[in-house]
Amino acid sequence: MRPDAAADAAAPVAQADVVAALRPLLPPHALLWRDEDTTPYECDGLTAYRQRPMAVALPETEAQVGAVLAACHALGVPVVARGAGTGLSGGAMPHAAGVTLSLAKFNRIVAIDARARTATVQSGVRNLAISEAVAPHGFYYAPDPSSQIACTIGGNVAENSGGVHCLKYGLTLHNVLRVRGFLADGTPATFGSLAPDVPGLDLLPVVVGSEGMLAVVVEVVVKLTPKPQVARCILASFDDVRRAGDAVAAVIADGLIPAGLEMMDKPMTAAVEDFVHAGYDLDAAAILLCESDGTAEEVEEEIGRMEAVLTRAGATRLQVSTDEAQRLKFWSGRKNAFPASGRISPDYMCMDSTIPRARLADMLLAIGGMEKKFGLRCCNVFHAGDGNLHPLILFDANDPDELHRAELFGAEILELSVAMGGTISGEHGVGAEKLNSMCVQFSDGERAQMLALKSAFDPRGTLNPGKVIPTLHRCAEYGRMHVRRGVLAFPELERF
Amino acid sequence: MTDALVSLVEQVRAAVGARTRLRIRGGGTKDFLAGPGEAPPLDLRAHAGIVDYAPTELVVTARAGTPLVELEAALADRGQCLPFDPPRFADADGRLAGTVGGMVAAGLAGPGRAAVGGVRDYVLGALLLNGRGELLHFGGEVMKNVAGYDVSRLLAGSWGALGAVCEVSLKVLPMPPATRTLRFELEQPEALEQLHRWAGQPLPLNASVWWRGTLVVRLRGASAAVASAAARLGGETIAPELAAAFWEGVRDQRDEFFLQARQAVAARGRALWRLALPPTAPPLPGVEDTLVEWGGAQRWVLTAADDAAVAEAARSAGGHALRVLGGPVQPAPLDPALAAVQRRLRESFDPHGVFDAGRCLAT
Numbered sequence: 001m002r003p004d005a006a007a008d009a010a011a012p013v014a015q016a017d018v019v020a021a022l023r024p025l026l027p028p029h030a031l032l033w034r035d036e037d038t039t040p041y042e043c044d045g046l047t048a049y050r051q052r053p054m055a056v057a058l059p060e061t062e063a064q065v066g067a068v069l070a071a072c073h074a075l076g077v078p079v080v081a082r083g084a085g086t087g088l089s090g091g092a093m094p095h096a097a098g099v100t101l102s103l104a105k106f107n108r109i110v111a112i113d114a115r116a117r118t119a120t121v122q123s124g125v126r127n128l129a130i131s132e133a134v135a136p137h138g139f140y141y142a143p144d145p146s147s148q149i150a151c152t153i154g155g156n157v158a159e160n161s162g163g164v165h166c167l168k169y170g171l172t173l174h175n176v177l178r179v180r181g182f183l184a185d186g187t188p189a190t191f192g193s194l195a196p197d198v199p200g201l202d203l204l205p206v207v208v209g210s211e212g213m214l215a216v217v218v219e220v221v222v223k224l225t226p227k228p229q230v231a232r233c234i235l236a237s238f239d240d241v242r243r244a245g246d247a248v249a250a251v252i253a254d255g256l257i258p259a260g261l262e263m264m265d266k267p268m269t270a271a272v273e274d275f276v277h278a279g280y281d282l283d284a285a286a287i288l289l290c291e292s293d294g295t296a297e298e299v300e301e302e303i304g305r306m307e308a309v310l311t312r313a314g315a316t317r318l319q320v321s322t323d324e325a326q327r328l329k330f331w332s333g334r335k336n337a338f339p340a341s342g343r344i345s346p347d348y349m350c351m352d353s354t355i356p357r358a359r360l361a362d363m364l365l366a367i368g369g370m371e372k373k374f375g376l377r378c379c380n381v382f383h384a385g386d387g388n389l390h391p392l393i394l395f396d397a398n399d400p401d402e403l404h405r406a407e408l409f410g411a412e413i414l415e416l417s418v419a420m421g422g423t424i425s426g427e428h429g430v431g432a433e434k435l436n437s438m439c440v441q442f443s444d445g446e447r448a449q450m451l452a453l454k455s456a457f458d459p460r461g462t463l464n465p466g467k468v469i470p471t472l473h474r475c476a477e478y479g480r481m482h483v484r485r486g487v488l489a490f491p492e493l494e495r496f
Numbered sequence: 497m498t499d500a501l502v503s504l505v506e507q508v509r510a511a512v513g514a515r516t517r518l519r520i521r522g523g524g525t526k527d528f529l530a531g532p533g534e535a536p537p538l539d540l541r542a543h544a545g546i547v548d549y550a551p552t553e554l555v556v557t558a559r560a561g562t563p564l565v566e567l568e569a570a571l572a573d574r575g576q577c578l579p580f581d582p583p584r585f586a587d588a589d590g591r592l593a594g595t596v597g598g599m600v601a602a603g604l605a606g607p608g609r610a611a612v613g614g615v616r617d618y619v620l621g622a623l624l625l626n627g628r629g630e631l632l633h634f635g636g637e638v639m640k641n642v643a644g645y646d647v648s649r650l651l652a653g654s655w656g657a658l659g660a661v662c663e664v665s666l667k668v669l670p671m672p673p674a675t676r677t678l679r680f681e682l683e684q685p686e687a688l689e690q691l692h693r694w695a696g697q698p699l700p701l702n703a704s705v706w707w708r709g710t711l712v713v714r715l716r717g718a719s720a721a722v723a724s725a726a727a728r729l730g731g732e733t734i735a736p737e738l739a740a741a742f743w744e745g746v747r748d749q750r751d752e753f754f755l756q757a758r759q760a761v762a763a764r765g766r767a768l769w770r771l772a773l774p775p776t777a778p779p780l781p782g783v784e785d786t787l788v789e790w791g792g793a794q795r796w797v798l799t800a801a802d803d804a805a806v807a808e809a810a811r812s813a814g815g816h817a818l819r820v821l822g823g824p825v826q827p828a829p830l831d832p833a834l835a836a837v838q839r840r841l842r843e844s845f846d847p848h849g850v851f852d853a854g855r856c857l858a859t
């Protein structure tokens with residue numbers, strides 16, 4: 001799957017012309033165009049797709065960002081904004097005839113306002129660095145994507161990133177008050193407000209999660225959350241995946257909103273246990289991690305209710321963390337699911353769909369069927385509380401047939417997710433990776449409206465062209481093999 | 497597709513063909529904000545009912561014409577709620593007539609807003625009838641969804657400018673096990689400072705109102721947490737029935753403050769403004785009466801000051817002002833760059849300009 005080449009009709013501008021246009025706007029060290037300098041930018045966290053950009057701009061001031069955008073816009077040259085390059089869907093994959101605009105130098109925490117519970121940070125500040133900086137005030141920044149050590153807040157805004165605490169604390173959108181940056185032509189623009197609303201259309205929810213296609217962000221005001229006094233975690237084992245799935249629904253039905261509610265299947269548990277020795281139950285068909293945070297009284301009350309629900313739901317073993325060290329040990333396995341998969345397979349493909357919680361067990365069983373169909377193994381780790389799945393399909397990229405089967409396996413998971421009433425991406429974004437699956441989830445009219453929305457922000461289409469929204473032509477091609485919205489017969493479904 | 501939905505599509509297509517306009521309308525409870533409008537109504541009330549409600553998914557999908565009171569009753573039956581307390585507003589007969597579609601289109605929230613977020617934060621998906629007469633689904637019925645642009649959340653507070661919201665999927669939450677309301681005697685600056693201090697601590701603080709020397713706060717959460725917070729905060733506990741009536745009055749803008757403000761507007765030529773501000777903005781000078789909500793972020797102001805002075809006070813504090821009563825409703829103007837984006841956005845959803853969005857949406 002590749003970005004939509006058909007999306008940019010304009011003839012490419014020669015590299016020499018682009019460099020000549022940008023050189024007067026940037027310090028000499030802030031513009032790269034030789035192959036050896038631009039190669040490090042050829043991919044983001046989705047390493048399977050690589051493309052060297054024509055040039056890389058590393059502006060140091062907001063004025064330089066605006067000037068680079070204006071110059072590229074005037075020439076009709078595509079611009080791909082980039083943070084830490086940790087994205088998993090190729091959203092920051094460069095454009096062959098475009099400029100990669102790195103915001104790496106925007107790494108300053110501008111202000112912390114403890115009274116207003118906000119932090120103003122430049123877009124290149126790392127997610128975890130915000131929490132570290134505000135910790136002395138008793139706060140943290142709630143969204144915690146697993147890449148939080150490395151990923152930047154600008155990238156989080158671009159992807160509307162989640163993490164393991166979304167059910168209770170929300171997504172990036174729910175924790176960002178205002179973003180400031182530039183439109184495609186270099187015009188400054190501010191979205192959102194420190195006030196609770198804005199007078200016109202609220203554009204913040206479309207800018208957040210727009211994968212660098214509507215605006216380039218240089219500064220973000222985030223909402224800070226008071227650090228909970230206590231957090232405790234329950235590790236629950238189940239001897240049957242359906243019982244584990246039903247337990248998730250039972251927790252919610254009891255009126256509980258856990259701070260985190262994660263599920264791992266047996267192969268995943270085995271892989272991480274071998275890696276970090278978290279003390280997971282290797283006999284369980286599935287394990288759940290269920291966390292409560294808040295005041296000491298609140299947590300005690302909730303943990304008691306959670307234990308009762310999980311026991312009623314048929315948990316075969318329950319462990320409740322008694323101190324912070326044990327809680328972190330419980331989480332260490334979950335947080336190392338991706339590297340643990342990397343240890344047991346040359347390559348893995350991480351999927352990211354979301355389905356209704358009630359279908360978790362159906363999906364796990366269906367994936368079991370797909371493993372046989374495609375002759376590949378799959379480890380499963382789910383943000384069960386919000387139905388967001390991360391099946392990790394194991395394969396060897398050196399075997400072209402395995403890569404091909406892994407892609408088909410992934411596409412089938414996404415299509416089944418849509419058929420179950422879910423979505424092809426919960427938090428990693430569409431980027432360059434899931435363009436075909438967008439054809440499955442949305443109709444021609446819906447995609448045409450999204451393309452029109454893009455044009456309203458960026459009439460010349462210079463910001464990250466060819467990503468996220470496939471052209472109607474591409475979907476027509478893809479549609480020869482696939483049908484939309486579950487009209488496709490899923491043989492696996494009939495067994496459940 | 498219901499007959500009502502077919503009829504809505506036909507009305508929009510007919511308007512496109514005849515080059516006429518339409519005013520999207522539900523319970524009609526927000527005419528005082530949107531203005532009466534001259535275009536004939538596109539009435540969504542017949543397109544009503546809950547389409548799907550799965551309590552363990554924390555998601556409900558309802559048609560636009562569903563009365564809010566009906567939706568909330570269905571949620572309450574399963575121990576769940578819309579935590580942002582959208583105002584339901586009374587119609588001319590005193591019935592709470594606000595609809596689900598109106599709630600999304602106006603994007604208004606009530607007392608819980610500062611603690612739990614607003615309408616936008618609970619929208620998961622929507623079925624939109626755009627100005628071409630196309631029915632388009634955006635978003636979905638799951639909590640986490642980043643496939644494509646999040647058009648469904650853009651519809652919250654769009655006042656129908658992009659089309660008619662025909663169906664919406666909303667995230668719902670369990671009703672917290674415990675609620676307690678406390679009352680404190682404090683002047684406005686001290687009350688605001690106290691609220692900022694409390695908000696910075698892990699307390700189950702859910703709503704606040706300050707009016708004429710009295711601060712009222714609502715605690716909501718686990719029973720033990722509410723009890724211990726109440727013991728720590730002090731103040732005087734208000735009896736649950738009285739407290740519930742008070743919060744409902746504030747929510748539906750029928751509380752004593754609003755009744756008195758309406759009289760002052762009618763009898764003394766005052767205006768009632770709604771100011772949205774950064775919560776830490778200082779108290780505004782020169783106002784006749786004010787009710788402060790959302791920890792300082794929403795302030796209702798009764799004043800005789802001229803338009804420009806109120807608008808400038810809000811703008812310089814980092815927010816915006818909207819006159820609600822006592823003069824034409826006129827929102828603050830948009831920054832030119834955003835105004836251009838918004839104009840093109842509206843054209844892309846409604847190229848023939850079918851929808852009359854009323855006077856509440858800034859341009």
